[in-house]
Amino acid sequence: MAVEALSSYLLKADDASFHDQVYDALAEALTEGVFAPGQSVSLRTLASGLNVSPMPVREAVRRLIAEKALELQPSNKRLRVPSLSEDRLHQLAKARSWVEPELAAIAAIKATPELVDTLKEEDDTLMVALSKGDVEGYMKANHAFHFHIYKAAHADLFYDMARTLWLQTGPFMRVVFNKLGTVQLPRDHHQELIGAFAARDADTARKAMAEDIAEGMDLMVEAVRA
Secondary structure, eight states, rough: OOOHHHHHHHOOOOOOOHHHHHHHHHHHHHHHSSHHHHOOEOHHHHHHHHSSSSHHHHHHHHHHHHHHSSEEEETTOOOOOOOHHHHHHHHHHHHHHHHHHHHHHHHHHOOOOHHHHHHHHHHHHHHHHHHHTOHHHHHHHHHHHHHHHHHHOOHHHHHHHHHHHHHHHHHHHHHHHHOGGGGGSSSOOHHHHHHHHHHHHHOOOOOOOOHHHHHHHHHHHHHHHH
């Protein structure tokens, strides 16, 4: 997806303040892999893609740098997405394995029939994307599935940590899945998670989420090595 399409992310924003809408749009674009690892970006380009002035973009970029989703290159002070590396992926995998299974366990205890129905719908969308080899559709549906769970936990500290980790993982996901194609993506543990939420089984939800994360991150590490 081109940077010019960033405005579509801004249109999704809710009634938050305008500065927050700009931040949310850039954060979602990073999570869904619009920007590649190592890609240089400029405030002017981002502002143009969002059809906004540079000022709110500058504030959003400061927040994204603090969250390590963007970085300033020491040599020339240019803005870029962090580069793809095996070491960075290992660190992200470890951090995700600490946070996201706990969110799943907490959410399972509080699960409602409405949440279970939503997860089934998101997983159906994900499977259609898999069958079509639609990487963008897969990433959107996978992100929606996970974050419906994380929001349902109502654990703000863990939720913010998971969101930050996905900000940093998104560019890796897009590059790797574009190389491999969705036909080679692992058949994840979403059905196990849905069953665990229907039964409000925290232990099964924690285990299924841990395995889901491990398989996806291992696939990314293997692709980087190759």
